[in-house]
Amino acid sequence: MSGAKPRVLRGIPASPGIHVGAAFMVDRRRLKIRRRTVPRGRLDEETARFRAALETSVRQLEAIRARSQQAGERQPVAVLEAHLLMLRDESLVQGTLDIIRRDAVNAEWALGATLAKVLRAFEDIQDEYFRERRADVEFVGERVMRNLLGQAADLRPPAGGHAVLVAHELSPADTAGLGRDAVGALVTAAGSRTAHTAIVARALELPAVVGVAGLLGAVGAGDRVIVDGYRGEIVVRPTRAMVREAEERAACLRSRALALVDEAAGPAETPMCLSANIELEEEVEAALRYGAEGVGLFRTEFLFMGRGAPNESQQHRLYERILKRLGDRPATIRTLDMGGDKNPELFRPAPELNPAMGLRSIRLSLRHPGLFLAQLRALLRASTAGTLRILFPLIACPSELERALEYLDQARAQLRARGQAMAGRIEVGMMVEVPSAVMLADSFARQVDFFSLGTNDLIQYALAVDRHNEQLAYLNEPLHPAVLRMLDQVVRAARQAGIRVALCGEMAGEPQNLPVLLGLGLDEISMTPASLPLARHVLRRLSPEATQALWRDLRMCTHPRETERLVKEFLAAHLPDLAC
Ligand code: PEP
Numbered sequence: 001m002s003g004a005k006p007r008v009l010r011g012i013p014a015s016p017g018i019h020v021g022a023a024f025m026v027d028r029r030r031l032k033i034r035r036r037t038v039p040r041g042r043l044d045e046e047t048a049r050f051r052a053a054l055e056t057s058v059r060q061l062e063a064i065r066a067r068s069q070q071a072g073e074r075q076p077v078a079v080l081e082a083h084l085l086m087l088r089d090e091s092l093v094q095g096t097l098d099i100i101r102r103d104a105v106n107a108e109w110a111l112g113a114t115l116a117k118v119l120r121a122f123e124d125i126q127d128e129y130f131r132e133r134r135a136d137v138e139f140v141g142e143r144v145m146r147n148l149l150g151q152a153a154d155l156r157p158p159a160g161g162h163a164v165l166v167a168h169e170l171s172p173a174d175t176a177g178l179g180r181d182a183v184g185a186l187v188t189a190a191g192s193r194t195a196h197t198a199i200v201a202r203a204l205e206l207p208a209v210v211g212v213a214g215l216l217g218a219v220g221a222g223d224r225v226i227v228d229g230y231r232g233e234i235v236v237r238p239t240r241a242m243v244r245e246a247e248e249r250a251a252c253l254r255s256r257a258l259a260l261v262d263e264a265a266g267p268a269e270t271p272m273c274l275s276a277n278i279e280l281e282e283e284v285e286a287a288l289r290y291g292a293e294g295v296g297l298f299r300t301e302f303l304f305m306g307r308g309a310p311n312e313s314q315q316h317r318l319y320e321r322i323l324k325r326l327g328d329r330p331a332t333i334r335t336l337d338m339g340g341d342k343n344p345e346l347f348r349p350a351p352e353l354n355p356a357m358g359l360r361s362i363r364l365s366l367r368h369p370g371l372f373l374a375q376l377r378a379l380l381r382a383s384t385a386g387t388l389r390i391l392f393p394l395i396a397c398p399s400e401l402e403r404a405l406e407y408l409d410q411a412r413a414q415l416r417a418r419g420q421a422m423a424g425r426i427e428v429g430m431m432v433e434v435p436s437a438v439m440l441a442d443s444f445a446r447q448v449d450f451f452s453l454g455t456n457d458l459i460q461y462a463l464a465v466d467r468h469n470e471q472l473a474y475l476n477e478p479l480h481p482a483v484l485r486m487l488d489q490v491v492r493a494a495r496q497a498g499i500r501v502a503l504c505g506e507m508a509g510e511p512q513n514l515p516v517l518l519g520l521g522l523d524e525i526s527m528t529p530a531s532l533p534l535a536r537h538v539l540r541r542l543s544p545e546a547t548q549a550l551w552r553d554l555r556m557c558t559h560p561r562e563t564e565r566l567v568k569e570f571l572a573a574h575l576p577d578l579a580c
């Protein structure tokens with residue numbers, strides 16, 4: 001392998017950071033199981049062996065759950081609980097015991113047959129949520145199988161914590177069991193932004209890239225791998241020069257991050273408010289540590305990704321905890337933005353040819369008024385605990401906003417009728433992430449308190465570039481003149497109406513875009529917590545006058561190469577050390 005050429009593979013950036021280490025291959029699936037006939041007189045022994053393996057699995061998962069609980073990791077705990085329930089599932093346990101007795105076979109074979117039957121039920125289901133549930137069954141089954149075979153069920157990466165864990169997929173028990181310091185980075189062939197690995201990696205602050213096509217064919221055990229969780233890129237068997245460059249970039253980013261985190265503790269002093277995008281309650285801590293002035297986007301759909309939707313009181317308590325933890329900093333909480341690539345069982349729509357333009361987001365909430373009202377009531381009830389801002393996603397049509405606002409009024413009336421308290425004044429805003437909302441921004445601006453520009457979707461819809469299609473990544477250009485003009489139109493509409501305008505798409509977290517966003521005149525930008533210190537550092541060094549001049553030039557551009565060139569020249573003149 002050592003003589004093989006370097007290979008660059010692209011995936012989905014799941015958690016920021018750069019790490020170089022040796023590949024620790026985790027093949028959770030390749031188990032060889034042989035059928036063995038068990039003499040009738042020894043079947044009790046065989047069933048006892050199976051029960052013992054189940055009990056060992058329960059104890060292992062309970063130990064991991066306790067560790068996760070201690071570390072305050074709520075999401076893995078919830079998933080581990082679901083896994084523990086599966087270990088008591090009739091179809092798995094009784095199914096296996098029945099086969100052992102009926103066919104007089106070994107427990108491994110019987111378990112394999114039972115799992116195959118359960119997994120067959122998942123076949124042909126394209127839905128991402130169900131794919132992940134299928135994976136849960138596989139992970140639990142494999143743990144029991146390994147315990148039966150006397151193999152280590154938990155991952156034992158090499159000591160030192162530097163290895164790059166490479167797997168087709170990891171279970172939450174795997175990632176939670178690893179803890180914060182066991183490996184240096186994670187890379188998986190499967191997975192998406194909503195996959196557990198991505199969420200847990202962010203919460204553990206481990207660099208991670210998921211959804212890397214061709215990963216297992218390209219990496220061998222012990223191969224050196226560069227993981228770039230910012231770019232969503234890995235380099236397998238890099239040249240010495242590539243490693244040096246990555247290590248320099250990592251060291252540069254690390255030392256800058258350290259200095260910047262200290263700096264973040266100081267007063268904000270930036271012309272735009274800097275907020276955090278979060279998906280889990282646990283991330284509030286990181287947001288505060290990195291100096292967020294508030295939460296600019298809480299993606300509530302992740303609460304619904306596990307088994308069963310949280311009810312009104314569970315949501316109320318969670319939103320309240322977040323608001324309390326933020327003190328006087330505002331929390332912008334977005335109502336469910338489900339669908340598209342985020343499809344829990346609850347909302348499983350009929351298969352759609354084009355889910356990105358399908359029954360998703362606010363459209364789904366309006367289709368499920370019971371659920372929508374429960375979320376709105378939970379938000380309103382939590383509003384007394386801090387400064388809440390409610391945000392409606394994917395508004396494309398005036399009637400959607402009107403109906404969402406009507407439901408909000410209805411939720412208020414229901415709480416009043418129940419005698420429950422809520423804040424007197426709560427800001428209500430909408431995501432501007434569909435070109436129709438840009439074109440009607442002047443009218444929408446009269447009906448809301450703020451706009452939040454969702455450039456991830458806006459770019460996708462404006463440039464007809466699927467945001468998840470790696471082949472089209474080169475067309476996904478935040479600095480495309482058409483995109484910049486759209487942003488301009490929305491900011492002007494907001495100014496005209498005297499409302500605030502924020503931007504919470506990924507482009508806000510990329511330092512080279514900051515002069516553009518400052519020149520544009522946004523009030524707030526919101527990004528992954530770990531990106532905040534550098535953003536603050538960069539913004540403190542930029543003068544509004546210089547960036548406004550840049551913006552005036554950018555507005556005249558008609559070609560993406562022109563905007564890129566202007567931005568590069570600006571960076572070279574004003575922020576020459578931004579190179580790493
Ligand atoms: C966006 O579309 O830019 C956005 C912030 O929302 P999401 O990434 O959740 O679609």
Ligand code: MG
Nearest residue numbers: 433454456457
């Ligand atoms: Mg969006």
